[in-house]
Amino acid sequence: MSSSASSNGGGKQSGKKGGLLTPGRLSVAALGILGLVFIFENTSHTKIRLLIPEVTMPLWTALLATGVIGALCGAFLMKRRK
Numbered sequence: 698m699s700s701s702a703s704s705n706g707g708g709k710q711s712g713k714k715g716g717l718l719t720p721g722r723l724s725v726a727a728l729g730i731l732g733l734v735f736i737f738e739n740t741s742h743t744k745i746r747l748l749i750p751e752v753t754m755p756l757w758t759a760l761l762a763t764g765v766i767g768a769l770c771g772a773f774l775m776k777r778r779k
Contacts, residue, residue, distance in 0.1 A: 736760040 739756040746752075 732764060736764065 736757045739760060741756055742753055743756045743759070744751055744753050745759055
């Protein structure tokens with residue numbers, strides 16, 4: 698047996714499930730970019746009311762904060778599944 702065949706386990710992949718650019722990762726990246734474009738295109742000020750206080754802030758700030766909160770919740774739930 699040659700040394701190259703025995704060093705990598707007989708030609709099998711060494712523990713990798715996929716490459717860097719998988720279809721799932723490309724989809725998530727595209728959705729993330731579209732989300733950021735949407736957020737930063739909405740720059741007007743808006744009134745936001747959460748229960749009682751009413752605040753006026755740029756819409757992109759509220760959208761970005763909501764997206765970050767959603768991403769953190771999703772990461773927390775995925776971590777608990779493993």
